[in-house]
Amino acid sequence: RKEVEQDPGPFNVPEGATVAFNCTYSNSASQSFFWYRQDCRKEPKLLMSVYSSGNEDGRFTAQLNRASQYISLLIRDSKLSDSATYLCVVTKGKNTGFQKLVFGTGTRLLVSP
């Protein structure tokens, strides 16, 4: 079983739609959670961190469910520029020591006019 699992997609949505991605992780010791965005043939960039209480940044909302070990990302009012691959990322390891990141393989989003 992969440490971080995502639906690879692609998710094809029209502009203005709302779309949601889920991600599950296997290590219950994971402490920190993130969504990174990767445009085609570019490097990953941090989109947002995911907090236990859930957090919102403009059109983007991230949620964490520790009991079920999944993370979600909701994008409202999709724009063409949202087309990208969204990587779910969790820390690996225990509470102490250097925390390495484990990346999911990504969910591809295509927003069409």
Place this chain on the structure above:
Amino acid sequence: DVKVTQSSRYLVKRTGEKVFLECVQDMDHENMFWYRQDPGLGLRLIYFSYDVKMKEKGDIPEGYSVSREKKERFSLILESASTNQTSMYLCASSLANWAGLVTQYFGPGTRLLVL
């Protein structure tokens, strides 16, 4: 803005060659990382370094070595390139935070093809 640069965007090498991939960051970050990214496998950590001359193995260190002689520079070395090392190589850096609560900033990547 944090800038992470990698020495080459594209590289073609032959099997058995020694390959050096260089990464430089300009934000005085303590931590530096090397990943490879392959379709269906995502990013996998090869090596990381949390200080000058310090290095730790990641998840897939076999066939690779690293060098960090200066804080801003982290080199990945393929001692004898093989075709299964054809991949996209991404360097990243971050501030020191042992809880992992810091952003990793990535370079543009090097696409390596080993023939």
